[in-house]
Amino acid sequence: MRKIIVGFSLIILLVIGLMGNVSAANATVTLQTEKQEVSKGSKVEISVNLSNVKTTKGVGAFMGTIVYEDKESLKFEKIESQNGWSSAFTYNEDNGKIVINKGSDVTKSETMFKIIFTVTDKAKQNLMVTLKDMTFSEGIEDIEIPNSYIRLTVKEGKPNPEPEPEPEPNPKPGNNEETPGGNNNQNTNGIGNSDKEDNIATGKLPQTGISNIFVVVGIVGAIVLAVILFVRIRMMNFK
Numbered sequence: 001m002r003k004i005i006v007g008f009s010l011i012i013l014l015v016i017g018l019m020g021n022v023s024a025a026n027a028t029v030t031l032q033t034e035k036q037e038v039s040k041g042s043k044v045e046i047s048v049n050l051s052n053v054k055t056t057k058g059v060g061a062f063m064g065t066i067v068y069e070d071k072e073s074l075k076f077e078k079i080e081s082q083n084g085w086s087s088a089f090t091y092n093e094d095n096g097k098i099v100i101n102k103g104s105d106v107t108k109s110e111t112m113f114k115i116i117f118t119v120t121d122k123a124k125q126n127l128m129v130t131l132k133d134m135t136f137s138e139g140i141e142d143i144e145i146p147n148s149y150i151r152l153t154v155k156e157g158k159p160n161p162e163p164e165p166e167p168e169p170n171p172k173p174g175n176n177e178e179t180p181g182g183n184n185n186q187n188t189n190g191i192g193n194s195d196k197e198d199n200i201a202t203g204k205l206p207q208t209g210i211s212n213i214f215v216v217v218g219i220v221g222a223i224v225l226a227v228i229l230f231v232r233i234r235m236m237n238f239k
Helices: 002-024 207-238
Strands: 026-032 037-039 043-054 059-067 074-081 090-092 097-106 110-119 126-137 142-145 148-155
Touching: 026 126, 026 142, 026 148, 043 059, 097 110, 110 126
Parallel strands: 037 148
Antiparallel strands: 026 043, 043 110, 059 097, 059 126, 074 110, 090 097, 126 142, 126 148
16 A cells, blocks of 8 residues: 555656646747938848757747737838748738748847848838747647737838038148239249249349440440550651
């Protein structure tokens, strides 16, 4: 009788242990974006992140439903798989259901995929994207995950255009250009003052001064020669 009681006790403890392991299996899925304040016409990338995995083997497949504002506010563009999660996933845009898996069981935190939208010109000011009916498979049974969502705030107007390139600075005045408000030391038109007079060459006197000296010397020489000739003629007459 004692052996039977001990046997039943062990079975009960084993069942309780298995139930504890099953109930402890869990994981967390969060939605994240770089900016929750978006502009009309801009693209939004929402990352679907897996974390806090608590299972015996890890998770290898995911199923869920993407719910977002109607096409008047958000336009679905595509889904991009991340970190080795299958690129051959299944997504039904009509009902929002997605099924994606990975070859190995995952126990660490990582991004599974990204959802990419475009904010339309008719978007409401406050938007919300939700991932619901989420289930992970660990090979033994499915693990249900609570819903996850993210809120977006739409700014008025479209994204700011790219700034125009700044104009090139004005070139500095050249040697032959006159600076406004200043004196120009060089005469570019041949009229007015210059640093050096046109009739002065380096190391030479002005040409007009030279011609005047020659005239004076010529006149004096002619007078002296005339006086000498006059004296000689008088002396010859006295002889």
